[in-house]
Amino acid sequence: MASLLYRLGLGAFHRRLLVIALWGLVLVGAAVGSAVAPQAEDSTTTMPGIESQQAYDLMAERFPGAASDGATARVVFVAPDGQLVTSAGNRAVVEDVVSEAADAGAVASAVDPFAAGAVSEDGGTAYATVTFKETANDLTDAEKAPVQDAIDEARASGMTVEVGGDALADQVEAGGPAEGIGVLVAALVLVITFGSLVAAGLPLLTAVVGVGVSVLAIGALASTFGLSSSTSSLASMLGLAVGIDYALFVVSRYREERGKGRTAREATGMAVGTAGSAVVFAGLTVIIALAGLFVVGIPTLTTMGFAAAGAVAVSIVVALTLVPALLGFWPNAVLPRRLRKVARNARKAALRGSASGAGRHARRRAAVRAADGAVAAASAEDVHAAPRNNGGSRWARFVTRRPLPVLIASVIGLGVIALPVLDLQLGMPGAESKSVSSTERRAYDALAEGFGPGFNGPLTIVVDAQGSADPRSAVTDIHDRLAGTDGVESVSAPRFNEAGDTAVLSAVPSTSPTDTATVELVGTIRGDRAPIEAGTGATFEVTGTTALNIDVAQKIQDALVPYLILIVGLALLLLMVVFRSVLVPLKATLGFLLSVLAALGAVVAVFQWGWGAELLGVEQAGPIMSMMPIFLVGIVFGLAMDYEVFLVSRIRESYVHGESPKQAVVSGFRASGRVVVAAALIMMSVFAGFVTADESMIKTIGFGLAIAVLFDALVVRMAFVPAVLALLGRWAWWLPQPLARILPMVDVEGEKLTGAAGAPRPDSTEPSERQPAGV
The missing domain is CATH 3.30.70.100 (Alpha-Beta Plaits)
Incomplete structure (x- = not known):
């Protein structure tokens, strides 16, 4: 894969005009498609496999035309x-x-x-x-x-x-005012990281192109596939975050390769071949996790997952093609200030010294060669000098000297934050979660005060009396038995269909739709189905918005553990292939579980318990959006693999080149620590921007992802990972021989590219490579 991507990077570098033209055509085509596509119609969301949906389908069958779509x-x-x-x-x-x-x-x-x-x-x-x-x-x-x-x-x-x-409700915007601030924060982080406006602007530009293509494509396909505004918002959120990060990793590796003395052409190929390999792997994990949401069996969740996966796929292709093409136009502008100055002076000198009869292209090629040579010469001293310390290496030394206290502190800290997960309650917040400044929320409160808290969430009882000798008497018996159920405030008179064999009742609970007592009431009614139906010859099912939300929450809660097992199993397999190790994948998986559980704990504390909720504009604490936890698990899994691959692959690279396990950790952090922290800060700022959204699901997902990145990148990858690697020593890279023969070789570190760029590796004086123990 590294060799293929190396050639792709070189091709994009050489044919940069063609690459940019193609992306321009794609962007224009997506814009035209979005403009001419019919507006997406409101489609009825189906939730197969739950009683609420079955009852609704029965109503549609027995009461044809009664339900208005208006x-x-x-x-x-x-x-x-x-x-x-x-x-x-x-x-x-x-x-x-x-x-x-x-x-x-x-x-x-x-x-x-x-x-x-x-x-x-x-x-x-x-x-x-x-x-x-x-x-x-x-x-x-x-x-x-x-x-x-x-x-x-x-x-x-x-x-x-x-x-x-919904008729007169204000149309809510997916993003909020801080969404733009999030992008500005990302730009500031990039400027500080690279010290170059061009190097900072390039990831932002390419990420915006990728998001533009994705969002416009979703708009063009919205009518065909029934995509909602939440789908576009999630795709935009993820596409922007991973788009910036993937371009950041490629540009950072390009700068590193130029600093090793490679030409712009060689450095581009090496950057795409090495960092690009990690981008492909990390991006695929996000895509698989998002596409895997189809196993839950909820069509809305499936479409949102596939749309977001498509946005990530576009970000990968942008990082592998558009980024190297732009590097071809500004090969020296993304370099550190000292090297930019060296390249600029060499270019000017070459242009002044060119023969007067030389053609424009010949003079330009001479200037490029002179700039590359000057940068290589200026970098040669740094290449052979002792590695300079930076914040990453100093932090890694601190952790490797005290691995056990750091490990214990990180595990206990994340464990304590994760404790609220034990009280996780899933639901679908409605008007009660909106701001009191909205008329919908005030209408909800007025109805609750005037008619009782359960009035806003009545249960619809569909009675099928086709098998009864006296349908009306059977429905009356069921009506009376339901009315006598504890927790039922009132039951409406039955409404029969034309055939007179099916009736609909409305049962008003004595508690609000999101109250746990209402959930228990639905369970009680369904649990007492046999005695309620006894002797009537009729059957009934419970539906309505409240029952539907309860059923969806239960379905997702039941699917969460199997989905988590699927994701964890996938993580173990993929990381075992990449790092050719057994303990490193186990460590990565445990770290992922810690970060995702801590993030869910923080979400429960804020959005369900109400701790600090007012600071985020949450008017009413309550159950967590049903789809949110499973989205969080899938997305955080992919993001966790991003940081794991980019950081640990550099550690492994140093180890197989002869460094001791602890020194390899220091070297890996020296090379990638700063970039991973910058990437995490960028993702956090982008996700945090969506916390100001008016739409509850987007607000909750934005907060959950921002806090998950904080825990995963800055606690798990920066503290937990180096502490575990330091404690394991050489055992971290152990792989049994049978597995070594079975597992495919995936060259994420780009080892097969040694010498491919035509320049000797800067570390060629190091001891020869050795395989980890057991390989």
């Missing part, structure tokens, strides 16, 4: 203190709103709360349900205006009027 608005009216909504003046205001809404051309129906009995017992609150003909995404501002104007007029009367539902 957007709804639940208009909530609250009378001023000391007044009733049923008083003459307030009643007239409510009826005017219903009348004006019903007359709007885009409205299918508007239900009068006084006719429907939608008034609270104390008479202080009422609600009207307005159903539109179109979905929320298809409604225009002009179509919503008559209803909104009627609501505004009602507010002017002195009544409190709030609106729930």
